[in-house]
Amino acid sequence: MSDVLWYGRSVRAQLLLVFVLIDLVAVVVAGSIAILRARTQSRVEMEASMRLAELLVGDVVNFAHQQVPVEQFLATLPGQLRSMRHVRIAIKDAAGTPVASAPPAGGGYRTDRSASAPRWFAALVAAPIETRIVPVAVGGRSIGEVEIIGEPGDEIAEFWENAVTMGIVAALLNVAMIGILYVLFGRVLNPLTVLATGLADLEHQTYSVRVASPHARELAAIADRFNALALALETLRAENLRLNRRLITAQDDERRRTARELHDEVGPCLFGLKANASSIASAAAELPQKARQSVSARLHDILGIIEHLQVINRSMLDRLRPMALGHVPLQEMLEQLVSERARQHPQISFSLNADKLARSYGDSIDLTVYRCIQESLTNAIRHAHARHVTVDLGHAEAEGRLALTVRDDGSGMSPESLAGFGIRGMQERVEGLGGRYIIESTVGRGTCVRITIPLPQGPNATADAGATSGERI
Helix, strand or coil: CHHHHHCCCCHHHHHHHHHHHHHHHHHHHHHHHHHHHHHHHHHHHHHHHHHHHHHHHHHHHHHHCCCCCHHHHHHHHHHHCCCCCCEEEEEEECCCCEEEEECCCCCCHHHHHHHHCCHHHHHHHCCCCCEEEEEEEECCEEEEEEEEEECCHHHHHHHHHHHHHHHHHHHHHHHHHHHHHHHHHHHHHHHHHHHHHHHHHHHCCCCCCCCCCCCCHHHHHHHHHHHHHHHHHHHHHHHHHHHHHHHHHHHHHHHHHHHHHHHHHHHHHHHHHHHHHHHHHHHHHHCCHHHHHHHHHHHHHHHHHHHHHHHHHHHHHHHHCCCCECCECHHHHHHHHHHHHHHHCCCCEEEEEEECCCCCCCHHHHHHHHHHHHHHHHHHHHHHCCCEEEEEEEEECCCCEEEEEEEECCCCCCCCCCCCHHHHHHHHHHHHCCCEEEEEECCCCCEEEEEEEECCCCCCHHHHHHHHHCCCC
8 A cells, every 4th residue: 555655656646645644643642742731621510510529519508598498498409509500410319219300500511512522532531420419418417419420521522522632633734735835846846857857858869958957956966967968979980970971971982982993993994804805705706616616715705704894893883983973963863763662663652852942961961861761662562562751852941851661562571570781771871960760660551661860060061062963974
C-alpha cells in the first residue's frame, strides 16, 4: 500500500503526502491530549459538583424543615434543590419508596446536549459515576434520604461541542494550508520540470536549449550546470560537424583525384593500347597465313582484355564520382538517374518531384543526395518489390536545408531487421553533414526514407559550392 501511495508520484505529491501524514499524527496526538485533559477536567468538575451538592443538600435539610411541616418537607425538598449542576437528586422516604426527583438545572437542556455527544466520546471522557446518600432526619427521627447521583452529560456535551468547533477550524486551516503548499511547491518545483524538459531536448540532440535561472540558490546552481553542459555539448557537436565535413570533403577530394587519374591517365592509356592493338591487327594482315592467324588470335584476346578494363574503369569512375557531377545541374542528374531506373524496370512506376533547386550545392551535398536516391531506389527495386516509387526533393530557403523523401509501396521491413551497409553508409554520410537520416517502415505497408541536410550558411557558401562543383575531372 505504501508503494502505491509513494512510488511513482511527483515530488509535489510526495511532499503534500508527508505533510498530510504529519498532520494526521498531530491530530492523533492533539486529540489524545485533549481527551486526557477533558477526562481530568470532567473528573475534577464532577467531584466539585458532588461536594457542592452534598453541602447544599445538608444545608437545605437542616433549615428547610424548620419552616415546613414534616409531612410536607420531603415533597417540597426537590424544588429547593433545582439549582445544582451535573448531579441528579433522588428523594426517598423512610421506607425507601421514591418520593420525587429534582431535575437538573436548565431543565431539558442537559438531555439535548448529552444526546449530541457520541457514545464513544462519552466513554472516553466521562469519569466514573458516583453516588452519595444524605440522610434526612427531623427531631432525631429519620424521615427519608436524599440520593445524589453524578450526571456528567452537560460536561461531556460541552467538551464535544468545543472539540467539534476546534476540529472544524483545524480542518479549514489545514485545507487552506494544503492549498497554499500546493501552489508554493508548484512554484518551487517548477524549475525541476523545466530541467526535465531541457534534458529531454538534450536527449533528442537539441543542444541549443537553455533554462532560466530560478530564484532558489540550489536550483539556480543546477540550472547553471545544465546550461554549461548544453553549451559544452553544442560546442562539441559543432566541432564534430566541422570535423565530419572536413573528413567527407577530404574523402570526396580523394575520390575526385582518383577519378581524375583514372579518367585522365588510365582511360587514355587503355585507349592507346586499343588503338595500337588495332594497328597491329591491320599490319598483321601482310604476314603469312599461319603467322597471321596466330597474331590475330592474340590480338583478339588483347582487345577483349582492354575492353574489359575500360568497362571496369568506367564502373570505378561511376562509383567514385558520377561523371556528370559538377558539369550538369543537380536536378538534371537526378532526372537522368530516375529515368534510367524507369527504363531498366518498366514494371515499376517512378516519379520525381524536384523544384526550386540550385544548380549545385557543392560536391559533398550533391553527391550525398545523388547516392541517397540511388541507394533508396536500389533497395525499393531489389528488396521491397515496389510498384510505385516517389522521390520528393525540395529546398526550404527559410529553414536553410534540403529535404528529401523517397517513398515506396513495397513489402516494407520490420524494425528488428538490421540495416545494410548501403543504408549505414548513407546515414553516416548524411549525419556527417549535420543532417538526419530517418527510415519509417512497416511490414506490408512500404518504406519511407526521410533525409534533411543543412545547407552551408554565410556569404561565401554559394561561391565555395560553385567553385568546388566547377572543378573538372
